[in-house]
Amino acid sequence: MLESVSNRPMEKIDQLRAHGLFDAKVPRYTSYPPANHFEDCVGQRMQSDWLQTVADGSDISVYIHIPFCKRLCWFCACRTQGTKTMRPVEAYVEVLRREIASVRALLPANVRMARLHLGGGTPTILEPHTMRALLGDVFDAFELGTDFEFSVEIDPTEASPELLQTLIDFGLNRASLGVQDFAPEVQKAIGRPQSLEQTRSVIAYLRKGGVKALNLDLLYGLPHQTMQSFRETLDHVISMEPDRLAIYGYAHVPWMSKRQVMIKDADLPDSDTRFALAGAAKEVLNAKGFKSIGIDHFAKSTDKLAIAQREGRVRRNFQGYTDDQCETLIGLGASSISRFKQGYLQNAVATSAYQDRIDHTQIAGHKGYAMTEQDVLTARIVEDLLCRFAFEMADLYEAFPTQKDTIRAISVMLMRSFPDAFFLRDQGLGMMEWAKPLVRIVASRVDQFSSKETGHSAAI
Ligand code: SF4
Incomplete structure (x- = not known):
């Protein structure tokens, strides 16, 4: 049944299952x-x-x-x-x-x-x-x-x-x-x-x-x-x-x-x-x-x-x-998130709190995140994975010249954690076609906050 509807051989479905696709709760990484x-x-x-x-x-x-x-x-x-x-x-x-x-x-x-x-x-x-x-x-x-x-x-x-x-x-x-x-x-x-x-x-x-x-x-x-x-x-x-x-x-x-x-x-x-x-x-x-x-x-x-x-x-x-x-x-507006090169900033979430902030201070930011250089690198790799199912080492080395060791360590970690899911490209890593549904799980391995995660949605 699954084979016919999803056009994936059953052993690939077993591989996806082994990597946790049917159980994992991971962020959507928007x-x-x-x-x-x-x-x-x-x-x-x-x-x-x-x-x-x-x-x-x-x-x-x-x-x-x-x-x-x-x-x-x-x-x-x-x-x-x-x-x-x-x-x-x-x-x-x-x-x-x-x-x-x-x-x-x-x-x-x-x-x-x-x-x-x-x-x-x-x-x-x-x-x-x-x-x-x-x-x-x-x-x-x-x-x-x-x-x-x-x-x-x-x-x-x-x-x-x-x-x-x-x-x-x-x-x-x-x-x-x-x-x-x-x-x-x-x-x-x-x-x-x-x-x-x-x-x-x-x-x-x-x-x-x-x-x-x-x-x-x-x-x-x-x-x-x-x-x-x-x-x-x-x-x-x-x-x-x-x-x-x-x-x-x-x-x-x-x-x-x-x-x-x-x-x-x-x-x-x-x-x-x-x-x-x-x-x-x-x-x-x-x-x-x-x-x-x-x-x-x-x-x-x-x-x-x-x-x-x-x-x-x-x-x-x-x-x-x-x-x-x-x-x-x-x-x-209430709960809206702004993105700057320095990081993220979210307005007060409840409409009453948002209105109160605008009344008193004209702007409504109440929490956010200031990105470190390491965060910017992680964000780039997560975005590359979610958008292209791949990342290029040469591009990353050029954008983050002081973090070459970290970039190498991340790619080695991914190859070891998902040895069947990645292939080596000219200058980077790409995900096999059958493995693409795993990409949020893969991204969660790069994510430095993932050990603190709770309450996310199903990976599939
Ligand atoms: S509650 Fe319904 S109408 Fe309102 S945002 Fe959600 S889906 Fe749209």
Whole structure:
């Protein structure tokens, strides 16, 4: 059964099992170090210093977090809160607008915004006039970089035509729609009804408005998901002609995300089935011409991410994978994380604490991580592994000339720990095709915090 659905010989599945794929709990490595290792000693003073030392004239990315939803889907572990009225949302956006002004004042005069991404929560919960005010402030604050991309996470069940039109009027050029799964039984078990018609109608509106790039997100490993139901969902999303798909493994962590207690353990597919579902998605999408990107993304060969992959420019970020090359990411809003060359900085997580900080000190950083040279090297190797399943010694020696011994020690350790999973390239190490699902486990061996890890999600 597994052999036929995943197209992997059984002995390779046994090798993956022997390396812990079906039991391990490891970080997703959307950052290194993962955010659970951020420290209280990195706060607003460093945030202020780091903002002021961003290179003048450089391109930056901006992320804005809207932590509100009208419904709270049971599977979701995002930082968000339910609201029945718009009053707290309006109040939050007012604070956000003040944060934009104070952060902009600290940044050098000539930085340009190359990316703007609105995520959540549900950014499309905003009333059109509120969205106009917010976007007006952002676009007034920054000159645009070349090849500017404006993307928004859109909940098809919470996106009025007026709101979509507002986004289009401001130049939306990439939309990211959450789907998860179209099977009614699965949707019922995760508390997220969403019809095919709603999804198609939002896509049609966006396409008609000139939004060319479309991302769709699915989850495998959901309750009651079967191979047949998942293949039907895949057929539906392929018929919607996305440019990019993210197919994440559902992370069942009810001790971290209380909503997930609504999902019964007994209804979840086991690890072998999760693996088979992920394998089926890859097979179906590759056969339809989508290129695999990293561990969980797929892109048409014309999409910017597939082009970046061909040119070796794919990066790992909090949204998964990106072609964004900006060194600086400015996170705005409650719980948002900024990335600077010096390290990471996260805003206060609860909306009340975030608003309190903006009221009193104009910026909202509350913890983060200052990178050492060793951390920068580890982060680079983790990113190379997650994006390319390989790293080149010569490139690392050039970037980290004082750490050649450490680089050699890491590669020897990996070859000894995973002797069957790696092969020697001209000037580095690459992972065998069958071993790629192990990459998060491999990265956890390089990770200097991994012995302190708890509470992460399944490796498959
Ligand atoms: S999936 Fe989207 S709409 Fe549902 S709770 Fe999470 S952020 Fe809100």
